[in-house]
Amino acid sequence: MAFDANDLSPHEHFVVERTRAGEVADFTAMAGPGGAKPPVRAGFLRKLMLQLDPNWAVRTPGVRLRGTKIEGALDLTDCSGAGGAGLPALALVECELPDLVDVSHARLAxxxxxxxxxxxxxxxxxxxxxxxxxxxxxxxxxxxxxxxxxxxxxxxxxxxxxxxxxxxxxxxxxxxxxxxxxxxxxxxxxxxxxxxxxxxxxxxxxxxxxxxxxxxxxxxxxxxxxxxxxxxxxxxxxxxxxxxxxxxxxxxxxFNGARIVRDLDISEGASFKNEFSIALMLGNAEIGGQIFGDGAKIAGQLWLQSAAIARNLDLRGAEITHKSTPRGDTYGRAIEGASMSVGGAALLQGANIKGEVFLADARIAGYLSFGGGRFINGGAWAIRAPNVRVGGNLTFKIADNGFAPLGQKTVIEGGAKFDRARIDGALGWTNLELRGPGPDGAKGALFSFADATIEGAVQARGLVTQQDARIDASGASCAALDDDLKAGWGVDGARLDLEGFDYQRIDNRDEKWRQRLHWLNRYGERFSPQPFTHAAQVYARAGRREDARRILLAQHDKRTVVASAGPITWFLSSLFGIIAGYGLAPIRIVRALALFLALGVAGVLTMNAQGALVTPRGTQCNGAIEPALYAVDVALPVIDLGQESRCGPGRTARAELSAGAPIGDTDWRLFEGAAVWKWAHALYAILGAILTALAVITFSGVMKPKDE
Incomplete structure (x- = not known):
């Protein structure tokens, strides 16, 4: 409808009067049949707002209409008041505007x-x-x-x-x-x-x-x-x-690259759905407070890569599912948190996450908690946080306040990886269940903190696993082990990789060395002596030297069985273990020496009785020697007791010795009596030298576990 300033409708006169009085032009009571709203032309409103007619005074608080229909496009582009002060306030409340409203570049109160x-x-x-x-x-x-x-x-x-x-x-x-x-x-x-x-x-x-x-x-x-x-x-x-x-x-x-000065609150059942893609993007965002995500529901990926969160990341009780197929039988990365920084704690307690939680190179100044959550990504990594830095504890325990909406245990289906992590507090789990299949085709779940540096203790309590599960602590270091050896490391069939695992002490006072030995023996197919040696050193530092010796004995026994290079090394190593306990059992070498000397005395007496022990003049030795001293003199090459110079293996005139067996047409005879005793004398001397060396090694303590 064209606007003619000289031909105002009654409704427009009503607007002029109410505006002049500083009141609302309320057309609510004037609605026509079916609620039709009285019309007011947009051209009229434009001229009124611009105050082009001195008779159309606009009082504070401005032009206010209610319950009307604005006919035509309302165009106030580039409009402002006198001197650039701006147009008066405009309120079109409960009106109908079927055409464009354009106030671009305008200024209004x-x-x-x-x-x-x-x-x-x-x-x-x-x-x-x-x-x-x-x-x-x-x-x-x-x-x-x-x-x-x-x-x-x-x-x-x-x-x-x-x-x-x-x-x-x-x-x-x-x-x-x-x-x-x-x-x-x-x-x-x-x-x-x-x-x-x-x-x-x-x-x-x-x-x-x-x-x-x-x-x-x-x-x-x-x-x-x-x-x-x-x-x-x-x-x-x-x-x-x-x-x-x-x-x-x-x-x-x-919110990529956004700056939120205080908090981002997506809690209390906020729902984000963008399946097969990113649902919430916070990459490189800077958040001056914390993220409240407790109870949030996210169908898609939560992207936190390189985000900087000044305080806590709170995802307690959140549900995050990132399906990679419409059927939902496989999952993608549910949380992308690579290189993010959190100035407080990262809380995933009671969260239900289907897909991978990826925290590579993340920096968390407080603690990181997964207690009571469900982290499901069978056949792949459920949690992967290589090189993560945690300023407090990293735990899989129910919160102190008992918050556990999904039950009293934490479940990881797939794998959890914290390789090369730096944890300034403790690493602990209680009522943790690992389910397979694991990543890279493994039948069982994998929990790895290989090469991690843990300033506090490793606290292992209540771990449930399948037989094919694997726990990798190789190369990791911690201040102490505070573990339940019966229930803290899964079923006996679950493999433990302990190569290079360094712990300074054991805080479990009820621990028995046999239980620790059973723990050490869960190494799977590849044997390494290092875990045994390190456990022995820890025992030795704690004053439990006898337990340390037993662990080392078991280590040598195990190495003999599974790591010998061949039958010869197996035989020699086994003999070393039987005779001297690998240099760790003085009582064994004492028994071996006593038995060896007794055998030597018996041999001397038998030789002399058969006439095979003769003086240098060829007569029977008889009482020229003391049998026990003679045996000692032959067996100990470094001690000369003067017994061997008096008598030696030979034949007297009336000797009752075997003539041996002839060999061909020569005068040589096999097993001829005097020759046998000469070989026996030489062999006894060689074995005596070996036993002497083993005794020196054993009694010197060079094989015993050191305190350091």
Whole structure:
């Protein structure tokens, strides 16, 4: 309808009168049949706002209409008051605006469309000196085709932006943003909550919001099959505080590179759904407070790569599922937390996560807790955190307050890897269950902290595993072992890789050396003496030298059985163990020496009785020697008792010795009596030298475990 300033309708005269009086032009009671709203021309409103007619006075608080229909496009582009002071406040409450509302580059004292139904609002680089009220706005159009989009790119709002209960919707076949706030500067709060709905993207890239942003209870929908549809884009935005409790979001939510001065709250059942892709992107984001994600539900990936969180990352009781196939039988990376930094604690207690938790090179100043959670990624890594740095404890225990929504145990299905981790506190588990299959085709689960540095203790309590499970502690170091040897390391069939595992002491006072030996023997197929040697050293430092000796004896026995190079080395090593306990058992070498000397005395007496022990003159030795001293003299090469110089193996005239067996046509005879005793004498001397050396090794203690 064309506007003629000289031909105002009664409704427009009503607006002029109420505005002159500083009151609201309320048309609610004037609605026609079926609720039809009285019309007011957009051209009239434009002239009234610009105050071009001196008879149309605009009193504070500005132009205010309720319950009318604005006919035509309301165009206030580039408009401002005299001297650039700005237009008066404009409030179109519960009105209908079927055509475009464009206030781009305009300046208004305040602007309100509260409760109105409209199609499109354009406010590019608009300046509003007060608040912008879009509460309860709703789309307008043919039934089923209603649309409402708002483009506020680069707008500057010196108060709050209120859109509580608002409903924005782009056309189904359009990729237009539902609410565009790119580069906007808002001095107050952005409140898109309490029933706010957007079908299409809420675009806030590079926005600057001095106050908080609330999406509590909002519904944001823009999910696409390729996973690229963005429900909320706040990349590089700067916001004081973000509240998204109880929000329902379908599509990608982006805060990539954003700066949130205080907290990001996605707790109390906030739901994010973007299956097969990223659901919540916080890469490189800087969060000055903490992330509250307790109870959040995320279908898709939570991306935290290189994010900096000044305080806690709280995902207690969160449900995160990242399916990699529509059937949901395999999972992708549920949490991408590589290189993120957390100034406080990372809490995943009671979380239910299907997919991989990836924390490679993450830096967590406080503790890292998985207690009571379910971490499911069978056949792959459920938790992978190589090179993670934890300033406190890393635990798989129920919280002290008993928070355990999924039960009183922690479950890992697949593998958990903390290789090369640096943990300034303890590593501990209680009521932890490992389920297979594990990564890389392993039948059982894998729990690895290989090469980790643990400043506190390894506290092992209540570990449930399958027979094919594996625990890898190779190359790790810790201050102490505080473990339950019966139940803390899984079933006996589960393999322990302990090569290079270094612990300074054992804090379990009830521990028995036989139990520790059984623990050491769970090495699987590859034997290494180092775990036994180290356990013996720890026992020795604790004053348990006898237990240390027993561990070393067992280590040598085991090495003889499984690590001998061949039958000869096996025989020699076994003989060393039997005779001298590998240099660790003085009682054994004493017994061996006593038996050897007794055998020597018996041999001397037999030789002399057969006439095979003769003097240098060829007569029978008889009483020229003392049999025991003679045996000692032959057996100990370093001691000369003068016995061998008196008598030696030979033959007397009346000797009763075997003539031996002839060999061919020569005079040589095999097993001739005197020759046998000469060989026996030489062999006894050789064995005596060997036994003497073994005795020296044993009694010197060179093989005993050292304190250091």
């Amino acid at each position: 305040r602007f309100s469309l509260k409760g109105s139904r409209l199609v499109k609002l354009v406010a590019i680089e608009t300046q509003v000196d007060g608040e912008l009220d879009l509460c309860d706005v709703a789309p307008l159009g043919a039934p089923g085709l209603e649309t409402l989009t708002a483009k506020l790119r680069g707008a500057r709002i010196d108060g709050d932006v209120l859109a509580r209960g608002a409903k924005f919707a782009r056309a189904v076949d359009s990729d237009e943003d539902a609410l565009m706030l790119q580069g906007a500067e808002i001095a107050g709060n952005l409140l898109i909550d309490q029933g706010f709905e957007a079908f299409g993207c809420v675009w806030m890239q590079n926005a600057r919001i001095t106050g908080g942003m609330s999406c509590e209870g909002a519904t944001l929908l823009n999910r696409t099959e390729d996973g690229l549809g963005e429900a909320l884009n706040a990349d590089a935005a700067e916001i004081a505080n973000v509240l998204m409790r109880k929000a329902k979001v379908e599509g990608l939510v982006r």
